Amino acid sequence: MQLVDFPKRLLSIAETLNRWAGAISALDRKRRAKVARYADAVAETLARAGRFSVRLTAKPDDKSAQRGLMRELGRISGYLETLVGVLQHHLDGRKLAGVKRRLEQLGPHGQAVEPSASMSLIRVDRLLAAEGYFRALADSLRV
Known part of the structure; x- marks a missing residue:
């Protein structure tokens, strides 16, 4: 996968989880709070990735920004894997398989691909949209 495709895939996962907010809101209060915390963490990480x-x-030759972006994208993958683990027994198999499939598309073992010159082409609008979806998911779970 090209690194520039990463935000598009993240947005796809965010949209999917947000569509399932109703099913996720059926979780007990403790699990809802845990999913909301993870959604907040993903949103904050997406915001940092957007800034990088x-x-x-x-x-484009800012090495510090390249390393920061790679770190944040890797962190997002880890957060999403944990979030899927929390939801594993609460979503039907088809829904869970869809999220897992999208996570696998993010790269080997959930990590993003190696940094490259194309990092500057990452679509900030998609990172921001994914951030918004995760913030909306967190908000809906707190209501």
Whole structure:
């Protein structure tokens, strides 16, 4: 997978989880709070990834921003795997398989691909949209 496709795949996962907010809201209060915390963590990480992406757009050879973006994208993958683990017994097999399949598309073992010059081409709008979906999921679980 090309690194520039990562935000599109993240947005796809975010949209999917947000569509299932009703099913997820049926979780007990403790699990809902846990999923909400993870959704918040993913949203914060997406916000940081967006900031690194903006820096790279302005200055494509910024090594610090490249490393920061890779770190945040890897962190997002880990958060999503944990979130799926929390939901494993609460979503039907088809829904869970869909999220797992999308996670597998993020890269080998849930990690993003190696950094490259194309990192500056990552679509910030998709990172921001995915952030919004995760914030909405967290908000809906707290209601």
